[in-house]
Amino acid sequence: MRKLLFLLCLFPFFLKAQKPPNVIIFFADDLRASALGCYGNSYVKTPTIDSLAAHGMRFTNTYIQGSHHGALCAPSRAMLLTGKSYHRIKDKMAGHETIAKRLKDRGYKTYMTGKWHNEKQVVAESFSKARNVMFGGMSDHYQVYCQDLLPDGNFTDIEYKGFSTDIFGQTMMDFIDEHPKDKPFFMYLPFTAPHDPRSPLPEYAKMYNPAGMPLPPNFMPSHPFYFGHSMEVRDENLAPYPRTPEVMRAQWAEYAGLITHMDETIGKVIAKLNAENLTENTLIIFLSDNGLAMGSHGLIGKQSAYEHCMNVPMIFSGPGIPQGAESDAFLYTLDILPTITDKLGIEKPDDLDGVSFEASFRHTETSYRESIFTSYMNHQRAIRVGDFKLIRYPYIDKTVLFNLKEDPFELNDLSNRPGSANKISELMTEMRNQQEKFGDKAPLVVEETVSEDWDYRTIDRKPDQWQPQEVIDKYFKD
Structure with missing residues (x-):
């Protein structure tokens, strides 16, 4: 009888140990891998993300597959959440199951806040709660336009709120406070940082002296040839031609400020997890939707097949992830869905383009594909x-x-x-x-080709509606 009573006393602890892991995805916007300390950057301060890498697994050959239009973030998000190639679904998720929907249907509470550049109805289908969602590609960071998911699947009217990174981070912390402790959760936080406008909060702008910011080793004043499609895509208008070291160093300082602010916000969310004793049972994933040129090859944006655009950072940290590990396996971000389902022991859909790399966490596989196509x-x-x-x-x-x-x-x-x-x-x-x-x-x-020669002096640079006046005065005035 004493033995039975002892086992009954231990039963709650067995239940706790067997509780399914929570999952959080932090998704940066326009973050090139080489802007992070754990990927070799010595001047941008990213201690939180670096710590995730030190206590988890860092992947060095992770790629997005690309895009059918200039806003790479839209198909990139669709690929991440559905595990399918953009060549099949473009940037449309309606009619395709997301990782959030799959976990929601299996007992997880699912939450999201931040940028959503896809169909609204998929948010309602996929998430138990969605608050301070920005439906669109970008905004003024100081006045981010937000909507909340209503119980009937509709959304509140747009409200303009404070700085994007702070709004999204606080909303995620609120979700942690509200979450019922007896259920697992899936949380998705797609930031709008460090996407332009390059207008960090003053305290983060002061962190970096433009004169001391190094340029990419492949910095050029302009791209050496015409791509065969318009060189006037919006991103390329953000700096004057020819690109000068002074302007690009200034933009790198602003970019770095946005990155460090995001890094600190992720740190606050993790601190909240620690305070609620949730960290040990939470799988944390950090990655970016695409890279950014920032002067590489004379480009500013992400509309090219170069490594600085298609190669992205990816880090896994949490239960069952080896600490301080690194993998150079060829992976796509669309591989994350099957990897999460395998990690959680949940059956995965049978119509995916992504492949699971869960075996990497057990050191049993090092290669999943022989090539990367972008x-x-x-x-x-x-x-x-x-x-x-x-x-x-x-x-x-x-x-x-x-x-x-x-x-x-x-x-x-x-x-x-x-x-x-x-x-x-x-x-x-x-x-x-x-x-x-x-x-x-x-x-x-x-059959019909065009010349690779081009003249940047023919480009008529104009700011988009989201650029604040100080950015216009700094980069768009003659």
């Missing part, structure tokens, strides 16, 4: 196999080849070097294979 609109296609990467520009009939091990900044085109023809042929064959695999119909050769 693209932008119909005008750029790239394939990476091992250290070699090929980019094809069909509308200017141009092919470039890089060895990323020897040339990580993609500065030395090997396509005309003796002996490169076989490597180009091999990579082009793999590119076609990947196009067929993911349903990409874009041509790699077109």
Whole structure:
């Protein structure tokens, strides 16, 4: 009898130990991997994210697949949440199950706050609560437009609130306070930082002296050739031509301020988890929707197939994740959904393009695919196999080849070097294979091509509606 009573006393502890893990996804906006300390940056302060990497697993070859339009964030979010390639679903999630919906249907409370650049009805289907949601691609950080999910699936009228990072972080902490302690949760916080406008709060702007900000090793005054599609995409208007070191250092200081503010906010959310004794049973995932050029190759935005646009940071930390581990496996962000379901022991959908890399946490697998295929609109296609990467520009009939091990900044085109023809042929064959695999119909050769020459002096730079006056005065005045 005493033994039975002892076991009955232990039963609540067994239940607690077997409670399914909570999951939080922190999703940065326009954050290039090389802007984080744990990815080698020595001047941008990111202690919280660096700590997640030190206590978890950092992935160095994670990619988005690309986009069919200039707002890469929209298809990127759809791929993350559905596990499907944008070549199949574009940026539309309606009719496709999200990871939040799958967990909600299996007993999880699901929460989101932040940027949602996709269909509204998917929020209502996927989340138990959604508050301070920004439906759109960007906003003035100081006056973010927010809506809340109502019980009937509709949304409140738009309210303009305070600084985006603070609003979203506080909302996440409120969710933690409100959450019933007997149920697991899934929380999704897609920030609007460090997306422009590059207008950090004054205390974060003061952290970085523009004169001391280093430029990317592949900084250029302008891109050396025309892509075959408009060079006037909105992002490229954010700095004057030619790009100057002074202007780009100033923008890097502002970019860094936004990043550090986001990092501190993530730290506050984690501190709230600690205070509620939730950290040990919470899987934390950090990643970005895409990278950003910030002067690399003479570009400002993310509308290219270069590494600084398509390669993104990704970190897993929490129960069952090895500490201080690193993986160079070729992964896509659309692999996260099947990985989470495998980690939680939940069956995954059978119509995914993503593959689970959950075995990496048990050190039993190091490779999941042999190549990485990325693209932008119909005008750029790239394939990476091992250290070699090929980019094809069909509308200017141009092919470039890089060895990323020897040339990580993609500065030395090997396509005309003796002996490169076989490597180009091999990579082009793999590119076609990947196009067929993911349903990409874009041509790699077109009948009518245009010149690769271009003149940036013909571009008429105009600010978008979200740029505050101080940014306009600083970067748009002659």
